[in-house]
Amino acid sequence: MAVKATWDYRGEPKDTEDKFHGNQLVYVGWDQHLMFCAPHCVPLPPDMPFGALVKEVLPGMYDSHPDWSQIDWDRVEWLVDSKPFQPDMDKGLRDQGIGHKSVIRFRTPGLDGIAGAAS
């Protein structure tokens, strides 16, 4: 039984995709930049192109960091749901396997946060 109960109890998941008004939840984390204390959570249209995420969503999250303007986007390493990922900038998120509650992480080699301390 998937919960200890006095009858065959079933919980109703609180965060199914249909509750987010046409969006899906996506989590985004910039590795080794812990000035942002935790990864972020944002609701995004499933057909948003990856390029739009990079150009329109990420700056609002991260451009207050001194490393931001120095990122060489050709060298960025991406992870989606813990697996290495090659984004197609023109394709929508869902069409390249980024679904509801997927985690997108990116690493920026050579940029290790404030004072190189992963902050």
Next chain:
Amino acid sequence: MSAKRMNLREKYQRMTRDLAWKPSYQSEDDIFPQAKYEGIIIHDWDKWEDPFRLTVDAYWKYQAEKERKLYAIIEAFAQNNAQLNVTDARYINSLKLFLTGVTPLEYAAHRGFAMSGRNFPGAGPQVSSQFQSIDELRHAQTQIHTISQYNKYFNGFHDWRHMHDRVWYLSVPKSFFDDAMSAGPFEFVTAISFSFEYVLTNLLFMPFMSGAAYNDDMATVTFGFSAQSDESRHMTLGLEVIKFMLEQDERNVPIVQKWIDKWFWRGYRLLALVSMMMDYMLPKRVMSWQEAWEMYFEENGGALFEDLARYGIRMPKYWEVSVKEKNRLSHEVWSIFYNYGHAAAIHTWLPDENEMAWLSEKYPETFDKYYRPRFDHWRKHHQEHGRWYNNTLPMLCQTCQIPMAFTEPDDPTQICYRSSEYKGMQYHFCSDGCKDIFDDEPEKFVQAWLPVHQIYQGNCGGASVPEVLEWYHLKHGQDNLEYLDSQDRANWLRWKGLTEQAEAVLQKAANE
């Protein structure tokens, strides 16, 4: 001829065990429907020992006396405006955290023990649970009265009950207790009486009460003394309940161990809030979180589990992760509150130079390397561009509901990501401990009310910070934001006769 006075043992027998009876026309299973489903096997409820042999007449007399004294002192505190004697107005924020985060848990404990008292078939634990239920109600009330004086002079106290159900970081203590209360009676007492009150309570009570004493908050100290005798009784009962289950049947051992594993980790994650209070929020510090963890968990807890080894009980799973985290926990958590100080019911600030020196000394391996550069950067940002805040909502752990700020056990530079898939949906966790708890009972935790997701679903008053704050009943610019620019600080300076500095603070706040 006058009746012979009963001795303590006789009185306890008459006024507890003798009040119970064997049902004749209903089955015990119908009367106590929650007694067996958790799998705990009890052969003889009379083996339950109450070392205090407490009876209701003695309880009433003793508690009434204590409370008369407590209220007299609180009255004197108010008359003398003793709120002005605390070390610094920053200290008050730890009381805000206590009133909004801990006091509602006392009330929840009152409800929880009333339920376990109803559901245990034995008269001994029924009576013990009922006394504890009344204790918890008294503690909730005395805390509210003690702290009410501060509400007259400082922001953020005004609607603590409402906030407890809504504010993002208060979902951490709230969901902890909801989890315990929605379990069966045996898991509830293992969670609260043993894991929390016996194993971890010193780490909650000591920092707040010693913190109060160090910072000249005599009202809270008085409450602490008043509650102390009850707390020691609760601790004793916590150990008693564990030993009772373990001695009744060896098949209980793996079930109890699983609960100890779960509730150690749940309690430890909840105490992350206390760690930041100890290291960052007390103007006069008592000891560091690391020192407290070493003394109260590694040493005292280690000895306890050595003692329990003869029953087949081992240290709680992932205890070694808590040891690896001890020199980063408070810094990671204070960073969360600094990031999202615009959405909190407490003020936040950066440690000053002296405080940073203290942190370097207490955390020689981590503070200068990982956290000082971050604070220096934030300070510079504040001076040059205004206070920095994180303007995107954080990812939360499905189990503990804390923003995913904790780092890998062996790498303080890497956020720890864990996830599980259940019925086609992904769930995310801050640690192996939180993931295991979900995996064991997913039907329970898929229902978690995660504040960030709720905001995005449109259930929290709106999508902007001011709208959500309104829904929290927090006043933007008054209850939240940076301490340095706060009304609390301006008032404090004024009361201390520093009128010009007070005006400067208010002016700066008005310009931002």
